[in-house]
Amino acid sequence: MTWEDELFGLFDDLESQASASFTLEREAELADRRRAEYQQVTLAARLMASLDREITLDINGVGLVDGVLERVATGWLLLRGRGQDWVVREAAVSGVRGASERAVPDVAWPVAAKLGLGSALRRLADAAERCVFHGTGGQRWDGVVQRVGADFVEVAVGEPAQVVLIAFATLAAVQSRD
Structure with missing residues (x-):
């Protein structure tokens, strides 16, 4: 083997090492970016991507509730359970099972999803x-x-009816009667 072959072999080896090092650095950078971007994802965004899915909610003060996620809006969601519906305040949700792996950012939500809990309660x-x-x-x-x-x-x-004022901050969910 000539000195030129040895030199070109050395250059090829160095180039290969540099390429491998660049690939490792790029993968680490992409992983960091994914983590940084994911910290912007909200629970509501994950729930919006879970519309029409069977999910289980763990609701503070209520416990586990199963149903099909029918609507997600600002601060609340509608879960259609077996024989009853649940209007759930998002802040009362402590856990979700069965949610989509995806997320829908709020800029992509339909206009009706911008309505707050008061709108659902007025209905x-x-x-x-x-x-x-x-x-x-x-x-x-x-x-x-x-x-x-x-x-x-x-x-x-x-009976006779007494009026009770319930603060939204302490309201977990509203359940329709069977």
């Missing part, structure tokens, strides 16, 4: 449907929505 008031209201601390109120304020719901409970 219940319009329907005058009797519901069970679950608090995050395990409280339960059986009644009918009368009015919805900025950060609370007014519920007529019992």
